[in-house]
Amino acid sequence: MTTDVAIVLTPFIFALMIPVFHRYISKRYIGWLVMTVSFILFFLLAAYIPRISNGEVITFTHEWIPSLGINFTTYLDGLSLIFSLLITGVGSLVGLYSIFYLSRSEQLYHFYCYLLLFMGAMLGVVLSDNLLVLYGFWELTSVSSFLLIAFWHHRKASRAGARKSMLITVAGGISMLAGFLMLYEVSGTLSIREIIDKVDLIRGSALFVPALVLILLGAFTKSAQFPFYIWLPDAMEAPTPVSAYLHSATMVKAGIYLVARLTPVFGGEAVWFWLVTGVGLFTLFWGSFNAVKQVDLKALLAFSTVSQLGLIMSLLGMGSVAIYLGYSAETIIYTQAAFAAIFHLINHSTFKGALFMMVGIIDHELGTRDIRRLGGLMSFMPLTFTIALIGSLSMAGLPPFNGFLSKEMFFAATLHIQDLSIFSLDHIGFLIPIVAWIASVFTFVYCLIIVGKTFFGKVKSHWLDKHPHEAPIGMLISPYTLIIFVVGIFFFPNLLGQYILRPAMASIYPSFPSTQELTPTIHAWHGLLSPELWMTIFVIIAGIILYSILKSWKPIYRVLPQKFSLNEIFNNGILLSESLSARLTNRYMTGNLTDYFVYIYLAFLLFVGGYFLRADLMVLSPVHLESLEVFEIILVLIMIVSSIGIVFATSRITSVFLNGVLGYSTALFFIVFRAPDLALTQLAVESVSTVLYLICFRHLPEIKKEMLPKWKKIRNVLISAAAGATVTLVGFAAIHYEKFMTISYYFNDSYELAGGKNIVNTILGDFRAFDTMLEVVVLFIAGLGVYAIIKLKAKGGGTNENQ
Template identity: 65%
Template sequence: MLTITLSIFIPFLAAIFIPFIYKRIQNRHIGWFVIIVPIALFIFLASFIPSIANGSTYMHTIRWIDSAGIHFATYLDGLSLIFALLITGVGSLVILYSIYYLSERESLGRFYVYLLLFMGAMLGVVLSDNLMMLYVFWELTSISSFLLIAFWYHRKKSRYGAQKSMLITVSGGIAMLAGFIMLQSLTGSFSVREIVATIGQYTDEPLFLWAMLLVLLGAFTKSAQFPFHIWLPDAMEAPTPVSAYLHSATMVKAGIYLVARFTPIFGGEAVWFYTVSGVGLFTLLVGSFNAVKQTDLKALLAYSTVSQLGLVMSLFGLGSVALQHGYSPDSVIYTQATFAALFHLINHSTFKGALFMVVGIVDHELGTRDIRRLGGLMAFMPITFTIALIGSFSMAGLPPFNGFLSKEMFFEALVNARNLEVFSTGTVGTLFLVVAWIASVFTFVYSMIIVFQTFFGEFHPERVEKPSSEASFGMLVAPSVLAIFVVGIFFFPNVVGNYLLRPAMTAIYPSFAGAEGLVPHIKAWHGFNPALWMTIGVIILGTILYKLIKYWRGVYTIAPLRWNLDTAFNAGLTWLEGGSHFITRMYMKGYLKDYLVYIFTFFIVAVGGSILWTGSYSFDFTDNSPIAINEFLIVLAMAGAALAMIFAKSRMTAIILNGVLGYSIALLFVVFRAPDLALTQTVVETVTTALFLLCFYFLPEWKKERSARKTKIMNGIIALSAGTIVTVLALAVQGNKMFESISVYFEDAYLLAGGKNIVNTILGDFRAFDTMLEVVVLFIAGIGVFTLIKLKTGKEDKDIEDQ
């Protein structure tokens, strides 16, 4: 459907008009205009829920580059619908929250432009069917998130966090692009649907494994999986509405979406299972362990996001095992891990979005997020406390909140996974289970820290920077709505399961469509099963650890635990910068002659070496026309002018000799019966000669440089070698025609383009875009020169006035 394609462009179009609206409105917050966009998109996308729940999918393609198979293709199914609803639904609440959070003194026009660009890019990622289109939007999310994180660019930490996220996610995106190209070379298609349908016959190809690993690299960097998770905590320097949006529903979820979307392609491989599950579980443990030691509430939530993303990622890895042997009652058991991943994905968006907004309220009202300065807030911030309690307990996996349901399904999936055939021994499966359980204990601990150390205890007004009070009604609406979803999903989980999760499961397991047990019935009570006992153990041990936290928190000061990847990242940047400065200083001497030596030396080595290595210096003069005496004389005059230019003692002489070369070429065009080229060459040579004279008039007097004998000899060798290689290359190309000359095509210029002058037709029709861009470049350069002249003139006028 065309409307689905248009839904991607609506945020971009809105972003264009925001600056104009922002300048014209008075006494109104621009956010009230912006919020219309995500709400309208959410309502539009929600209208597809009934039809997609019944098995429908929607595809629309705008054909673009047929020869390369690159088209603007969109595809809406159950999986993309979940993410699109999260992007627009949570986006609406984030914008509502930002209206009350951000002061009108901020650059709100710029903020909402960035936010809409990010929203449009995320919709493009989840709705794209063409891999090249997906990649473009993927990198656009990195660029727009860079702008959002660095919104307060006057802060050093904001600039650092934006740079860090940009470097890591864009690098992963480039690796992912290489994987996409490998997939296309294997299957002959950039369409995700077509690749899913045909990939089975290419799994034994060498490129298949490399494509898998490169795609995973892109997914891991974007979804903050270990060891690429280090960018996410630094991204908290963005305004809280941005953090709530990036951490709960968008940026980090793009990597999760990629893994889910590519599970039907790579999911049947053991490498995929071990990599996705192993990295996910380790990320879960690292994130939860590091979250406990944080003293900044926002940093704590950032590491908790890393942890929760690892949980979801590990579940997708476990669920992929079902694709190894095709449909069977046993394999469907493992699809419940994927179901749990999708369910927890939605739950995480609700409770994490609410928690980030709560932290923003605390910071906005008290002026600090430092846990050591907080306490006793429940007395005068009861609504904020209630929302924080709901979100934190849901994240800890406690009833009656939606996080409890998905956490139980997580434990149940791990219990079932202990006997997987992909595990070499049962010990490995048990290790997975133990790691997940320990990480869940730390998750419980940091969830309790949010609630009890922030809202309980004694309040110290002298430790905060602002008078303490409950947030305004408008600021509480968005987190309250998310908190209602946290509770509501617990009591009515199968509404989500039947209308959203079921079609998403069909998208991930297309060969299992309609299979019995693919979508389990969600219920809170399963009896005293292993998963419940694990939860009880988490609560008991987590409570003990929280109560005794001051006695064991010193473990973070142990040397090995003080080492972190941030230090390695910063050291790497410092080393790269130092190395680049060292290398640059080696060749940036400030002398044009040195740069020419570098260029021609590289040319001689690369091109000359290639000619010698391949033996491509054979010549064939049999078909050449005889050289007439007038042609010989013209060339002889050109050679004489070139040699004389070397020994010229003034710029005027050098310019005249250079003009002799140019006009001699025009004479050759006349001899070869190309009057249009001769005329063009004459005009160009006349203009350039005049410009040379004009420019050199303002240069200081030319003093002939005195170079050492060795330097002259070296320059002569380089010049002769470069000239010889160019001559040999031209003769070799002219004498070895492997393909029909392209000039044959342009001989039909009159029929193809309606132009009798071939040169003008090539410039104006065949190379129209190239010529247009060249004109644009010249226009930009002209504007730059004009600006510099005006600035200099204005400065001189100001100096005269001052005098």
């Protein structure tokens, strides 16, 4: 097992160890243990930087289900290395921050178990080469993030936010899975590397566009793109360490990773360009526009995250045109959009992580995040103010901070793209830099709100739960570490570019021969006449003006009624689906056994009988009655009489007796047809069932005939006759029918296929292994549910759902 595989598995191993050994680990040290694990993983990954920067790709394959092409393959290249470093690096800082943020009265063992589970799932997503394995980890990130968001489960808002994020991201994941299966259908492989090698075959398929759209749905839901972003603000009910980790550096970047990874497959197509670029740009604008109206600092940062994710997504869309244009000295400039996307992804993780931690400090020390109750904190919390100032100015795109460099490259990319004459850009391409500039103005405004409304002005002590004071040094270490990167990257950007960003560009453009040319030299100064600099200057001017007259234009947010918001549409959709489900359930869950049989037999007639007729299987073989033995005829007659007798029986004892006759007659048929093991099983089951029926039914009253309307009686007779006729016809058609290979022919090789001489045993233990395993899992889950109910009943527990 190589180091990269160990990196994926280590968080899961420690996540399993915490529940087992938590009695031996003090709450005082559990956070330090988790931080140390992620810190070690970060340095193990950092050790790969020299090899990856030299163009090496590190892979490992463990055959899992080779017959289906599902193998556990890790693939560490420039793109996955960046995300892995962010996952473990920011994870280390979040672990340190959480030690001082969370109280020891919290369920810390649960929290750190969930955190490690999420870390391992994210590492699995970015390091997996197999699409189905990637999908498994992808959904595990949704499950683990659900647990983290709902960590304060006693809060109704936390539970609601977790459910919303789960519903939206899992729904997107299912659509993504459908897209993956389409890619497999076309390419014949689940390996991402092999799919990229077969890109010409895939582009010529009719499934290309459907797969593209379905995969983008998964990416957009996970990365909070419009209109799926609504889960992210509600997820802010999670503890601040969770927000700083999931919603700035890791989970929301999973969709970004997927788009970047599959750009070699889908990039260069007009549908991909307009969906990724268009949705990204609108998300950039919509997120920044809505961030301005927020009064909760954490909600403001949530919408700012939505906006920044839209910026990164749009850059990846713009960078995809380089694949359409092909590699040349003239078109290499368009690859700089993708370079800016990866560069800003790193920058965003640094300044946004620091800002989330800053908000957590304010909430922790003052007891509120409400901007209306804050103000004048600069003199009381100068260190926290420094974090807010540097992080906000970097997010606004001002020097000397890393956000300025990537924001300038973003403006430059929008200006270059509008000059192209492909994909109808010569008609509407001019809108791209305009939308980018307007969104940047709103970005500047909400950055001024973060700093100005929180740290300047008068102190509103009467609105605060606690007296303003600076945070303990332990809570400041993590955000200040990120702030050092914010400043350091500005002064040494090309160090990052050559060793980190350049290998990632080779992953996005694998068909381009020179990765050195794909990596531009990053300059903080492009000259006084550079258009992107003037765009930034006018952003500052317009932003200051809008901020100064904020009260006069903020009422525009009330123009659109709340009932037409996406949140209301989502909530109403959930309520409507629940109402329809309840109505549908009440229609068929009548409590009447006759109704249930009607539904079962109608479904049987529809699917089995319908297919039987449609597939032209009405090939009836002649029945040679002379070959029947006398005792076989007698057994059949006995079963017929018993069956009819059950229908007209007026006593439960009589019904049980006749049912037993049917069961024992079946066992006799097994003996006649030389299946003694089945006969023994049938006899044992029938005996036990008959005894149980007799014990139970003796306590019940006599059968009362149900007075059914005449039409229901006719309906039941027709359905019964049709079901019986269908079974009979299927049985006749199966005799000597050779259109399809028999199922038994496959199982004849059970010894070679499964190593078992008993066919029945091999069917249950090997051929139906997954089915048997899932049955056991269902029983295990049911057992856990019964155990939990008993324990809850014993403690007199339960939670108030209205809290």
